[in-house]
Amino acid sequence: MDFDDRCHKLIDGGGSELETESAGEAEDEDEEGHEYGYKDVEWTEDDQKNLTDLGTSEIERNKAIASKQEINKRFKEVKDRADIKEKIEALKVEINNSEMPTIGNLDDALKEKTVKVEKEIKFEKAKVLKSMGLDETPVLGFQSKVEELNEEINEGIEDVIRLSDLKSKVELLKLKKEL
Known part of the structure; x- marks a missing residue:
């Protein structure tokens, strides 16, 4: 045949x-x-290593997926805790009652409350990571760079807020001038 x-x-x-x-x-x-142009193929040590590495990386990938799913589950448990939900809902009500159009317009006391609640939630999530042996260790120089970037972002936000206030005042002046 x-x-x-x-x-x-x-x-x-x-x-x-x-x-x-x-x-x-x-x-x-x-x-x-x-x-037909086919050549004999020999199985090499590199082929075996690549196959082993592929199997190992697949195992590591599956472990990482399982770990991420566990972290997400534990984070959801934190978020669903009654005390955390209560703080978030109280903050939402207070923000809605303030009748400010944007978060940037909130008074300083309300901004501080928002930051405090956010820090509490982050602290609880950090405890979850520690309990799982996934303690976050900052890379040298990384924290300072993040702080610098956050300052730049906050300055940019403040500039935009000031500009939008300025623009609305200019528009008001234009309307008054026309009258």
């Missing part, structure tokens, strides 16, 4: 019995493979 016949048999689903080939047929098959 030549190469093409075996392909047709395989594609057509013909025969369920395995055929044994004589040494001559195996040599013919080798020659046919080379005739």
Whole structure:
């Protein structure tokens, strides 16, 4: 049976019995493979290492997924705690009652309460990470860079707030001038 016949048999689903080939047929098959541009492939140590690494990375990936799912579950438990929910809801009510259009317009006391509640929640989440052995350790220089960026962001926000107040005042002046 030549190469093409075996392909047709395989594609057509013909025969369920395995055929044994004589040494001559195996040599013919080798020659046919080379005739079609196929080359012999040898399994190398690098191939074995790559296969092992692939298996290891898949195991590590599965562990990471399971770990992330556990962290998310524990964070949700923190968020769903009655005391945390109560603080968040009280803060929402207070913000809504302030009738300020944006968070930037809130008075300083309310801003401080917001920051305090946010810190409490972050602290609880940090406790979760510690309990799981995932204590966060800051990279040297990273914390200072984050603080610098936060300052820049806050300055930008303040500038925008000031600009929007300024723009509204300019528009008011234009309207008054027209009257």
